[in-house]
Amino acid sequence: MTSQQKKAVSFLGPAASYSHQAVRQAFPENDWEYNPVVTIGDVFDIVQDSVSPAGLVPFENSTNGSVVFTLDYLADRNDRYPDVTVRGEVYVDVHHCLLGHKALNHNLEDGTEGSGTCTPTATDPSPPRPRTKPLSSLKHIQRIYSHPQAFGQCNAFISTYLKGVEVFDVSSTSKAAEIVSGDTTGTWAAISSQLAAEMHGLDMLGRNIEDRTDNTTRFLIIGKDPEIPREGDLTMPSHGQVGTKSMVSLTVPHDSPGALAKALSCFEEFGLNLTSINSRPSLVQPFHYIFFLEFRGHLYDDPEAKVRGCFEKLKNVAENWRWLGSWRTCR
Amino acid sequence: MTSQQKKAVSFLGPAASYSHQAVRQAFPENDWEYNPVVTIGDVFDIVQDSVSPAGLVPFENSTNGSVVFTLDYLADRNDRYPDVTVRGEVYVDVHHCLLGHKALNHNLEDGTEGSGTCTPTATDPSPPRPRTKPLSSLKHIQRIYSHPQAFGQCNAFISTYLKGVEVFDVSSTSKAAEIVSGDTTGTWAAISSQLAAEMHGLDMLGRNIEDRTDNTTRFLIIGKDPEIPREGDLTMPSHGQVGTKSMVSLTVPHDSPGALAKALSCFEEFGLNLTSINSRPSLVQPFHYIFFLEFRGHLYDDPEAKVRGCFEKLKNVAENWRWLGSWRTCR
Numbered sequence: 001m002t003s004q005q006k007k008a009v010s011f012l013g014p015a016a017s018y019s020h021q022a023v024r025q026a027f028p029e030n031d032w033e034y035n036p037v038v039t040i041g042d043v044f045d046i047v048q049d050s051v052s053p054a055g056l057v058p059f060e061n062s063t064n065g066s067v068v069f070t071l072d073y074l075a076d077r078n079d080r081y082p083d084v085t086v087r088g089e090v091y092v093d094v095h096h097c098l099l100g101h102k103a104l105n106h107n108l109e110d111g112t113e114g115s116g117t118c119t120p121t122a123t124d125p126s127p128p129r130p131r132t133k134p135l136s137s138l139k140h141i142q143r144i145y146s147h148p149q150a151f152g153q154c155n156a157f158i159s160t161y162l163k164g165v166e167v168f169d170v171s172s173t174s175k176a177a178e179i180v181s182g183d184t185t186g187t188w189a190a191i192s193s194q195l196a197a198e199m200h201g202l203d204m205l206g207r208n209i210e211d212r213t214d215n216t217t218r219f220l221i222i223g224k225d226p227e228i229p230r231e232g233d234l235t236m237p238s239h240g241q242v243g244t245k246s247m248v249s250l251t252v253p254h255d256s257p258g259a260l261a262k263a264l265s266c267f268e269e270f271g272l273n274l275t276s277i278n279s280r281p282s283l284v285q286p287f288h289y290i291f292f293l294e295f296r297g298h299l300y301d302d303p304e305a306k307v308r309g310c311f312e313k314l315k316n317v318a319e320n321w322r323w324l325g326s327w328r329t330c331r
Numbered sequence: 332m333t334s335q336q337k338k339a340v341s342f343l344g345p346a347a348s349y350s351h352q353a354v355r356q357a358f359p360e361n362d363w364e365y366n367p368v369v370t371i372g373d374v375f376d377i378v379q380d381s382v383s384p385a386g387l388v389p390f391e392n393s394t395n396g397s398v399v400f401t402l403d404y405l406a407d408r409n410d411r412y413p414d415v416t417v418r419g420e421v422y423v424d425v426h427h428c429l430l431g432h433k434a435l436n437h438n439l440e441d442g443t444e445g446s447g448t449c450t451p452t453a454t455d456p457s458p459p460r461p462r463t464k465p466l467s468s469l470k471h472i473q474r475i476y477s478h479p480q481a482f483g484q485c486n487a488f489i490s491t492y493l494k495g496v497e498v499f500d501v502s503s504t505s506k507a508a509e510i511v512s513g514d515t516t517g518t519w520a521a522i523s524s525q526l527a528a529e530m531h532g533l534d535m536l537g538r539n540i541e542d543r544t545d546n547t548t549r550f551l552i553i554g555k556d557p558e559i560p561r562e563g564d565l566t567m568p569s570h571g572q573v574g575t576k577s578m579v580s581l582t583v584p585h586d587s588p589g590a591l592a593k594a595l596s597c598f599e600e601f602g603l604n605l606t607s608i609n610s611r612p613s614l615v616q617p618f619h620y621i622f623f624l625e626f627r628g629h630l631y632d633d634p635e636a637k638v639r640g641c642f643e644k645l646k647n648v649a650e651n652w653r654w655l656g657s658w659r660t661c662r
């Protein structure tokens with residue numbers, strides 16, 4: 001199959017991002033052309049405008065929580081993405097590395113790397129211990145670059161081994177590695193992936209520096225085709241699929257007592273287990289929300305008409321609501 | 332009353348922060364000593380340790396959504412804040428200004444400030460228009476500093492008048508103003524408050540640059556006394572109080588179908604209107620959540636025993652749950 005015949009999947013770049021890893025897990029490189037883009041909004045734009053039939057966006061991290069940008073695009077407050085639906089999900093185990101340039105006079109034994117514990121204080125008498133030690137001296141590091149989500153996942157390592165180092169938020173962990181690869185002082189470091197170290201020729205100063213062993217990011221595959229998904233069209237891992245999920249967004253009348261509970265009881269009534277709830281400002285009026293609900297069930301694989309039954313009820317309770325997709329999942 | 336006799340209220344500083352404004356709204360300066368601290372966690376620590384009887388933390392913004400740091404402290408995963416409860420709420424209308432130094436050769440008529448619209452593109456044919464124009468030329472601005480929440484509230488102004496300017500996230504809008512006050516190049520600007528302009532002697536380059544007129548931040552007052560609040564103890568605006576609210580956090584068994592819906596139906600059963608839902612990772616296992624529910628009702632002003640009735644039911648449904656406070660509110 002030539003590159004011209006390949007379908008494209010768009011994702012949050014640059015190359016070596018965790019999104020890139022997720023794409024490699026779900027879309028075989030032989031069949032798909034990888035198209036890294038600059039923002040999550042670009043992925044939605046490209047899918048809505050049929051430039052790519054598939055896109056992949058980060059949805060939540062098991063340590064850090066939801067990705068609000070993705071929720072805001074799914075909220076689609078300006079009706080820009082009427083045809084975009086969720087078609088699948090991908091889980092990526094996230095292992096962060098500290099990348100940079102080794103110190104010229106590197107000596108791990110000089111005792112300055114600390115004992116592997118944060119300094120206990122009156123207010124935090126037992127700070128978390130980092131899981132790993134630096135692979136190399138970090139005395140020379142004066143700046144660290146990464147995405148805010150990654151900083152949030154590496155608190156113990158940073159507060160133990162990089163105390164007082166200036167922190168710079170950038171748009172992605174791979175961007176951080178790119179910036180540090182251009183450093184001529186040798187004093188900058190990035191929290192990024194092993195893939196990024198290889199791509200940018202950086203030294204590995206720390207490995208698996210994340211706070212938790214079970215640090216996982218869930219990505220959503222989005223597509224446009226509103227019809228029943230054809231198996232194999234959007235490639236998903238076929239092994240280990242254990243169930244189905246769907247997502248809806250909804251708003252409820254601001255001044256109606258119990259409206260949200262009533263909306264949620266539609267799911268309970270039909271035995272549809274809610275697996276996540278998120279909310280974002282509706283921007284219709286202050287402190288009015290758009291809710292995102294995920295539940296076990298599939299609109300097009302619904303022999304007992306549970307999902308359709310729930311949606312019929314939802315029409316009477318919600319102010320606005322929208323089916324955002326149904327998919328098969330391995331979790 | 333001397334300063335020594337005053338009770339202290341701790342809040343997220345530095346001086347001139349929006350938290351500072353919120354404190355001034357709710358705690359009369361004659362009776363209270365204002366104690367700005369560095370992080371939201373410091374506010375919780377100080378209240379738990381009885382250093383201050385009251386604290387104030389940002390909870391959500393009407394444009395940008397929840398403050399996850401505050402949710403994470405309320406989650407109290409390590410049982411550090413067993414005695415801290417929510418005692419009130421304060422709403423602050425947020426008006427952002429662009430602060431910096433006026434250009435030496437300042438000419439608003441040179442046509443480079445644009446037409447007041449973002450450039451329409453194929454993917455965004457009708458970008459939002461900013462509500463206000465700069466008060467002064469912005470051609471010389473090369474960097475803007477602010478808190479990520481503030482950037483998120485000023486998208487239209489930034490993408491219209493500050494295209495291509497380098498963006499720096501800092502810990503607070505008031506910190507941003509402080510940084511810019513130390514700029515010797517005259518090319519940095521901060522998104523911050525009018526109060527911060529006055530305190531740091533900065534020029535006002537733009538006023539009311541937020542995207543929406545109804546941009547409001549809600550703050551929570553926290554305290555430690557678990558008993559029935561004595562009126563006037565934690566000072567709250569007494570005018571215009573229209574009702575009560577309470578907050579609980581809860582987790583539900585991961586593998587129990589419908590457990591979340593069942594927990595929520597406890598509120599519906601007793602006619603308690605849910606006003607907000609938030610969730611954060613529980614960090615017990617990946618993709619298991621702690622939920623935060625707010626509802627109309629007060630544990631200690633509960634003549635029909637609705638709140639107590641709901642809590643009794645909740646005990647049977649939730650894995651863990653905790654009452655986080657009840658308070659009077661003007662909204």
